[in-house]
Amino acid sequence: MNILAIESSCDETAASVVRNGREVLSNVVASQIEVHALYGGVVPEIASRAHTEAIGRVVSESLDGAGLTMKDIDAVAVTNRPGLIGALLVGVSFAKGLAYSANLPLIPVHHIRGHVAANYVFFDGKEQKLLEPPFTALVMSGGHTSLINVNAYTDFECIGATRDDAAGEAFDKVARLMGLEYPGGAKMDALARQGNDRAIDFPRAAVKDCPYDFSFSGLKTAAINYLHTASQKGEEICKEDVAASFTRAITGAVNIRLERLFESETLFRSRKLVLAGGVSANSHLRTSIASLCGKNNVEFYCPPKYLCGDNAVMIGSQAYYEYINGTSDFFDYSLNAYATADVSF
Numbered sequence: 001m002n003i004l005a006i007e008s009s010c011d012e013t014a015a016s017v018v019r020n021g022r023e024v025l026s027n028v029v030a031s032q033i034e035v036h037a038l039y040g041g042v043v044p045e046i047a048s049r050a051h052t053e054a055i056g057r058v059v060s061e062s063l064d065g066a067g068l069t070m071k072d073i074d075a076v077a078v079t080n081r082p083g084l085i086g087a088l089l090v091g092v093s094f095a096k097g098l099a100y101s102a103n104l105p106l107i108p109v110h111h112i113r114g115h116v117a118a119n120y121v122f123f124d125g126k127e128q129k130l131l132e133p134p135f136t137a138l139v140m141s142g143g144h145t146s147l148i149n150v151n152a153y154t155d156f157e158c159i160g161a162t163r164d165d166a167a168g169e170a171f172d173k174v175a176r177l178m179g180l181e182y183p184g185g186a187k188m189d190a191l192a193r194q195g196n197d198r199a200i201d202f203p204r205a206a207v208k209d210c211p212y213d214f215s216f217s218g219l220k221t222a223a224i225n226y227l228h229t230a231s232q233k234g235e236e237i238c239k240e241d242v243a244a245s246f247t248r249a250i251t252g253a254v255n256i257r258l259e260r261l262f263e264s265e266t267l268f269r270s271r272k273l274v275l276a277g278g279v280s281a282n283s284h285l286r287t288s289i290a291s292l293c294g295k296n297n298v299e300f301y302c303p304p305k306y307l308c309g310d311n312a313v314m315i316g317s318q319a320y321y322e323y324i325n326g327t328s329d330f331f332d333y334s335l336n337a338y339a340t341a342d343v344s345f
Contacts (some may be wrong), residue, residue: 001074001323002066004098005316006059008091009083009111010142010307011042013054015062017073018316024121026065027313030054033310037089041172048086055094062312070102077107077319079114081341082143088337096335108335111310112343115139115276116150116171117318118303118311131301134270136261138254138289141277142168147257148343149267150274153321156343158275159267160257167250168279170220174246177227178239188243189282194241197248199228204253211260212267214333230312251288258289262296281308 007014011032017025032050036042063069078095080088092108099106116137133155137148145167147160165173168185175184180191202222204305207213223246230237261268274295280286280302293300307313 001320002068002072003075003077003107003316003319003323004059004062004070004073005109005312005319006055006091006095007079007111007114007310007315008051008087010310011036011047011050011089012311013051013058014310014312014317015055016312017062017066017068018121018313018320019319021317022120022122023118024313025068026062027311028062028065029311033183040176040182042084044084044086047084048090051087051090055090059098060095065243068085070098073102073104075099075105075107075319076102077109077315079111079315080108080335081110081338083111083337083339085337085339088339092337093334096333100333105323106335107323109315109319109322110341110343112139112141112144112146112148112277113156114127114314114318115141116148116274117275117321118307118314119274119301120317121307129301131272131274133228133250135272135274135301136268136270137274137276138258138280139273139277140167140254140285142166142172142277142279144168144277145216145279146343147212147261148290149231153318154325158343159215160210162214162216163207163210164215164217165220167214167216168277170223170250171246171279172214173220174182174223174227174242177224178237178242180239185279185282188247189284191240191243192247192284193244195238195242195244197244199238199241199338200245202245202249202292204249204256206256214253214257216250216253219246219253234345238261247284249283251285254285255288255292258292259296260296271297272301275300276308276310278309281305
């Protein structure tokens with residue numbers, strides 16, 4: 001089954017053709033980084049306009065890259081939640097028109113489910129160790145930091161989520177205050193390799209009575225206060241040390257929750273942990289979690305870095321399982337986009 005997938009939830013216009021949820025036939029991504037870098041972050045209205053300009057070309061290139069035409073496509077998939085509402089509407093509207101014109105099923109996909117599904121595909125055409133549910137997923141993207149039990153391909157149970165700022169938001173905010181170019185996550189990762197991760201003792205918050213929930217607003221505020229205080233005193237900061245110490249605080253907060261989870265026979269029965277989302281590209285986080293899993297005899301999965309960020313491959317993969325499990329809609333013109341949505345729906 002060939003699925004043409006479209007992703008436009010934030011600032012990447014992406015299209016891909018995925019076969020049977022596992023085989024990637026094409027992967028095209030049009031980035032808006034240069035545009036939003038001028039403003040230090042994503043401007044929703046500009047993102048929507050850029051999606052409108054790029055989406056037709058991106059879909060066409062995706063079909064060409066797969067060596068297929070619309071006659072070879074069995075369904076159209078699209079991210080419809082959560083994300084920037086204007087950006088999502090561009091993708092949803094295009095997908096609805098495309099599905100109607102080609103007389104094909106239309107499959108809506110939850111963005112976070114898609115990030116998890118990035119671990120299902122065969123990377124670079126080669127079969128990796130096959131991931132199948134059940135497993136637990138740690139999803140860390142711009143606005144999400146969540147622990148999810150994936151009981152089946154379309155059965156998701158959230159067991160922990162961020163109460164305030166997500167890790168990705170905290171990275172981006174601190175990077176911006178340090179004067180790093182957008183997007184700041186990769187810049188922070190590179191700087192952290194050169195710094196002393198024990199130079200600054202940043203806090204790690206816990207959420208009372210909710211051992212698997214996350215909170216990064218206090219850490220973000222502590223880092224901001226550190227930078228502002230240094231600026232007011234005219235003191236020069238070591239960006240490398242700030243990045244390294246900040247990264248260590250986030251990694252430590254995540255590992256504390258994972259260690260607790262690994263001890264739970266009720267919540268963690270699969271002995272498999274999946275890392276997903278844009279922040280999962282962070283080299284320190286990947287290395288630390290892989291090491292923790294090794295020490296606890298837990299199977300560890302994570303996608304290659306080019307599939308960590310927003311892409312349509314992950315949407316096409318998850319769409320296959322949504323379709324075969326009967327959760328998709330056929331020519332439902334009432335399909336809408338939603339800025340927020342529970343992954344456990």
